[in-house]
Amino acid sequence: MIRPSSLLSRRDLDFLLHDWLDVESLTKRERFADHSGETFGAVIDLCADIAAKRLAPHNKRNDTEEPQFVDGRVRMHAEVKEALDVIAAAGLVGAGMDADVGGLQLPQVVQTACHAWFQAANTSSWAYTFLTIASANLLLAHGTPEQIDTYVRPMIDGRFHGTMCLSEPQAGSSLADITTRAEPQADGTYRVFGSKMWISAGDHQLGENIVHLVLARIPGGPADVKGISLLIVPKFLVNADGSLDARNDVVLAGLNHKMGFRGTTNALLNFGEGGGAVGYLVGEPNRGLGYMFHMMNEARVGVGIGATALGYTGYLKALGYARTRTQGRPPGAKNPELPQSPLIEHADVRRMLLAQKSYAEGALALVLYCGKLIDEEHTAATADDRAAAAMLLEVLTPIAKSWPSQWCLAANDLAIQVHGGYGYTREYDVEQHYRDNRLNPIHEGTHGIQGIDLLGRKVTMAGGAGLTALERTLRATIARATEGEAAELATALDAALTRLVEVTATIQAADTDQVTRLANASVYLEAAGHTVVAWIWLEQFLATGSGDDAFRRGKRQAARYFFRYELPRTGPQLDLLARLDRTTLDIDDSEF
Numbered sequence: 001m002i003r004p005s006s007l008l009s010r011r012d013l014d015f016l017l018h019d020w021l022d023v024e025s026l027t028k029r030e031r032f033a034d035h036s037g038e039t040f041g042a043v044i045d046l047c048a049d050i051a052a053k054r055l056a057p058h059n060k061r062n063d064t065e066e067p068q069f070v071d072g073r074v075r076m077h078a079e080v081k082e083a084l085d086v087i088a089a090a091g092l093v094g095a096g097m098d099a100d101v102g103g104l105q106l107p108q109v110v111q112t113a114c115h116a117w118f119q120a121a122n123t124s125s126w127a128y129t130f131l132t133i134a135s136a137n138l139l140l141a142h143g144t145p146e147q148i149d150t151y152v153r154p155m156i157d158g159r160f161h162g163t164m165c166l167s168e169p170q171a172g173s174s175l176a177d178i179t180t181r182a183e184p185q186a187d188g189t190y191r192v193f194g195s196k197m198w199i200s201a202g203d204h205q206l207g208e209n210i211v212h213l214v215l216a217r218i219p220g221g222p223a224d225v226k227g228i229s230l231l232i233v234p235k236f237l238v239n240a241d242g243s244l245d246a247r248n249d250v251v252l253a254g255l256n257h258k259m260g261f262r263g264t265t266n267a268l269l270n271f272g273e274g275g276g277a278v279g280y281l282v283g284e285p286n287r288g289l290g291y292m293f294h295m296m297n298e299a300r301v302g303v304g305i306g307a308t309a310l311g312y313t314g315y316l317k318a319l320g321y322a323r324t325r326t327q328g329r330p331p332g333a334k335n336p337e338l339p340q341s342p343l344i345e346h347a348d349v350r351r352m353l354l355a356q357k358s359y360a361e362g363a364l365a366l367v368l369y370c371g372k373l374i375d376e377e378h379t380a381a382t383a384d385d386r387a388a389a390a391m392l393l394e395v396l397t398p399i400a401k402s403w404p405s406q407w408c409l410a411a412n413d414l415a416i417q418v419h420g421g422y423g424y425t426r427e428y429d430v431e432q433h434y435r436d437n438r439l440n441p442i443h444e445g446t447h448g449i450q451g452i453d454l455l456g457r458k459v460t461m462a463g464g465a466g467l468t469a470l471e472r473t474l475r476a477t478i479a480r481a482t483e484g485e486a487a488e489l490a491t492a493l494d495a496a497l498t499r500l501v502e503v504t505a506t507i508q509a510a511d512t513d514q515v516t517r518l519a520n521a522s523v524y525l526e527a528a529g530h531t532v533v534a535w536i537w538l539e540q541f542l543a544t545g546s547g548d549d550a551f552r553r554g555k556r557q558a559a560r561y562f563f564r565y566e567l568p569r570t571g572p573q574l575d576l577l578a579r580l581d582r583t584t585l586d587i588d589d590s591e592f
Contacts, residue, residue: 002052002053002056002057002121003052004048004049004051004052004117005316006313006316006317006320007048007051007052007056007117007120007121007309007312007313007316008048008116008117008120008309008312008313008316008364009312009316010044010048011551012361012364012551013044013113013116013364015543015551015555016364016365016368016540017040017109017110017113017368018037019543019544019545020365020539020540020543021109021368021369021372023037023040023107023109023110023372024036024037024040026107026109026375026379029379029381030379031105031378031379032105032106032107032379034105035105035106035107040106040107040110043095043104043106043110043114044110044113044114044117046090046092047092047113047114047115047117047118048117050083050086050087050090050092050117050118051117051118051120051121051122052121054082054083054086054087055083055118055121055122055125055126056121056122057079058077058079058080058083058122058125059121059122059124059125059263059429059432060426060429060432061077061079062077062080062122062124062125062262062263063260063262063263063432063435065077066257066262066263067204067255067263067264067265068255069252069254069255072251072252073203073205073252074203074204074205074252074255074265076204076263076265080125080128080206080263081205081206083122083125084125084128084129084158084206085158087118087129087158088129088157088158089158091104092114092129093129093132093133093136093155093156093157093158094136094156095111095114096108096111096133096137097136097137097140097156098140101140101148101152101153101156102153102156102157103156107371107372107375108371108372108374108375109368109371109372109374109375110371111371112305112367112368112370112371113368113371115130115302115305116305116308116309116312116364116367117309118130119305119306119308119309119310120309120310120312120313121313122263123261123306123309123310123436124261124262124263124264124436125263125264126306127200127201127261127263127264128161128201128204128206128264129161130299130302131161131162131163131164131200131201131299132155132160132161132162132201133155133162134162134164134295134298134299134302135155135162135163135164135211135213135295136151136152136155136156136162137294137295137298138213138282138291138292138294138295138298139151139152139213139232139282140152141291141294142230142282142283142291142294143232143282143283147232147280147282150238150242151211151232151234151238154208154209154242155211158207159207159208159209160207160208160209160210160211161201161204161206161207161209161210161211162201162210162211162212162213163199163200163201163202163210163211163212163213164199164213164292164295164296164299165196165199165202165212165213165214165215165233165269166178166196166215166292166296167196167197167198167199168180168194168195168196168197169195169197169268172197173445173446173449175215175225175228175289176224176225178194178215178216178217178228179194179217180192180193180194180195180196180214180215180216180217180271181193181194181216181217181218181219182214182216182217182218182229182231182279182281183218183219183276184218189278189279189280190216190218190231190278190279190280190281191272191275191276191277191278191279192214192216192231192233192271192272192276192277192278192279193271193272193276193277194216194270194271194272195253195268195269195270195271196214196268196269196271197256197268198256198266199212199266199267199268199269200264200265200266201264201265202252202265202266202267202268202269203235203252203265203267203269204265208236208244209234209235209236209238209244210234210235211232211234211235212232212233212234212235212250212269213230213231213232213233213282213292213295214230214231214232214233214271214279215228215229215230215288215289215292216228216229216230216231216279216288217229218285218286221285221286222286225289226286227286228286228288228289229281229282229285229286229287229288230281230282230283230287230288230289230291230292231279231280231281231282231288232279232280232282233248233250233271233277233278233279233280234248234278235247235248235250236248237278248277248278249271249272249273249274249275249276249277249278250269250270250271250277251269251270251271251273251274252267252268252269253267253268253269253270254267254268255267255268256268258439259435259438259439260432260434260435260436260437260438260439261435261436261439296444296445297397299443299444300397300398300400300401300444300445300450301367301370301371301397301400301401302444303401303405303440303443303444304363304366304367304370304400304401304402304403304404304405304440305367305404306437306440307363307404307405307408307409307437307440308360308363308364308366308367308404308408310408310409310412310433310436310437310440311356311359311360311363311404311407311408311409311411311412311433311437312360312361312363312364312408312411313429313433314356314360314411314412314415314429314430314433314434314437315353315356315357315359315360315411315415317415317428317429317430317433318352318353318356318414318415318418318419318430319344319353319356321343321418321419321422321428322342322343322344322349322353322418323342323343323344324342325342325343326339326340326341326342326343327340327341327343327420328340328341328346329341330345330346343418349418352414352417352418353414353418354557354558354561355410355411355414355561355565356411356414356415357554357558357561358537358558358559358561358562358565358566359404359407359408359410359411360408360411361540361555361558362407362533362536362537362540362558362562363403363404363407363408363533365536365537365539365540366396366399366400366403366404366532366533366536367400367404369396369536370393370396370397370400373389373390373392373393373396374389374393376389377389377390377393388469391461391462391465391466391469392469392470392473394458394461394466395454395458395459395466395467395469395470396470396532397458398445398450398451398453398454398458398525399450399454399525399528399529399532401444401445401450402441402447402450402451402525402529403529403530403532403533404440405437405440405441405443405447406441406447406526406529407529407533408437409434409437409438409440409441412430412433412434412437413434415430415433415434416430416431416434447522447525448521448522450525451518451521451522451523451524451525452518452521454521454524454525454528455504455507455517455518455521455524455525456514456517456518456521459504459528460508467501467504470532471497471501473535474493474497474531474532474535475494475497477490477493477535477538477539477542478490478493478494478497478538480542481538481541481542485541485556486538486541486542489534489537489538489541489559489560489563490538492534492563492567493531493534493535493538493563493567496530496531496534496567496570496571497531497535499570499571499574500527500528500531500570500574502578503527503574503577503578504524506577506578506580507524507577507578507580510580512580515585516580516582516585517580519580519581519582519584519585520576520577520580520581520584523573523576523577524573524577526569526570526573527569527570527573527574527577530566530567530569530570531567531570533562533566534562534563534566534567537558537559537562537563538559540555540558540559541555541556541559543555544556
């Protein structure tokens with residue numbers, strides 16, 4: 001039997017949601033007035049139960065029996081559909097959506113906690129539902145009432161699934177280079193021609209239909225990203241009464257097979273081999289990339305949640321192993337007749353566990369905070385408060401995607417190390433968690449893309465308002481930490497933040513080209529991310545209050561670790577950034 005406690009810590013979630021983020025206060029807002037702290041807890045309990053009973057049991061089977069391409073169709077084992085049907089029947093696909101389309105109107109921060117359970121249990125099965133939710137949210141924001149009735153309502157019911165079709169074989173992440181075209185027809189529809197690569201959940205038989213959201217060019221539009229449109233291209237056409245019609249001209253050309261995430265189909269799709277796939281325009285022509293960013297930004301935070309969950313469950317399993325596995329004796333204990341010590345008694349093992357704890361618990365707090373910002377963006381009392389939350393979320397999104405993807409993967413690496421030779425075997429979960437998590441630094445934009453987004457766009461947006469919003473938020477916490485050890489941590493954070501702001505200004509003011517300014521954007525992303533997570537740990541340190549139980553003492557110890565071992569990394573990184581170092585630019589390709 002798989003226990004929820006091996007997936008995530010409910011105690012930690014309760015601390016973060018209630019002691020820190022005060023989610024009950026959201027129930028005073030009209031959108032969440034039908035909920036309470038008790039209903040939030042009941043939904044989280046339900047998700048933990050589904051995760052342990054329906055998703056986790058077939059996680060290894062996903063890895064060993066990955067989907068296969070057979071006679072032009074996907075063949076996969078039956079447990080995936082059985083689990084996803086349970087999630088849909090519980091109403092969890094539409095958990096955050098409006099009641100008038102069949103949703104539950106739960107806060108995003110509560111949904112984030114729910115999704116973390118599913119990601120920790122079986123990230124590749126959950127991916128099908130996660131992409132469906134993100135597709136539905138995009139159409140709710142930008143689709144017509146008819147499109148919502150035709151496609152979103154069946155998604156919420158679990159009958160239709162969704163995808164995002166951006167990348168192409170020749171273009172990858174360079175969306176300016178996509179060539180898929182959408183030719184307008186007299187009846188107002190379009191005929192879509194082209195190929196899309198790396199399409200997660202691109203084909204399967206988990207539901208009645210798949211709603212592909214496809215980026216394409218309408219002939220005559222601008223040649224760059226300003227000429228990209230967004231279209232709905234369903235796998236099966238849908239009649240006016242909601243019944244399915246003929247198969248659309250969308251062909252599964254093959255599946256990619258990855259080192260992890262093996263339970264999620266990853267497809268090459270060809271559109272228009274038989275005369276043109278029927279597509280329906282979303283919104284206005286040539287504005288598709290802006291619409292797609294609604295889904296992409298949701299997916300980026302979702303990737304961060306997934307990376308966090310995999311790092312967290314790996315940490316819990318390493319912790320359990322270290323407490324039960326005996327090996328070796330303390331330094332100086334030479335008598336072989338002495339009993340061997342549990343691994344957790346060895347200093348280096350404790351170091352590795354504490355590092356994992358600081359990464360996983362810091363990342364979980366970060367993604368939950370981003371969920372709360374989404375709730376603030378949509379439901380805060382004043383327009384100014386909503387705008388401030390939106391601005392801060394913009395700045396934090398690349399960090400929320402990339403920091404957990406880097407450092408919770410590092411946690412998985414340490415979990416393997418704690419297991420020793422056993423960690424490298426398939427009999428233990430941690431090697432699969434590492435392989436599954438290794439995709440997340442690439443998913444939804446690599447570290448390099450997120451770094452360029454942060455340094456080149458987010459901290460400079462609106463005349464620097466993005467960085468100002470971040471600085472204001474961190475300094476508000478520093479101002480609250482005025483006593484004892486919290487004040488010492490605040491002093492260290494203040495120094496790192498001040499240096500980050502100074503170096504950002506130096507980069508922006510440099511009399512040099514954009515290539516040089518952005519050459520070390522990934523380093524900037526790491527330094528900014530560590531500064532933000534140090535702030536997250538100071539927030540958690542303060543939230544422990546005067547409590548002296550083991551849980552709160554552990555929180556404080558993890559905060560100490562992060563400030564003493566991790567935050568100092570930012571010093572050399574910021575020094576390099578301030579020099580606008582060109583080492584990576586000044587090497588010729590012949591010199592590699």
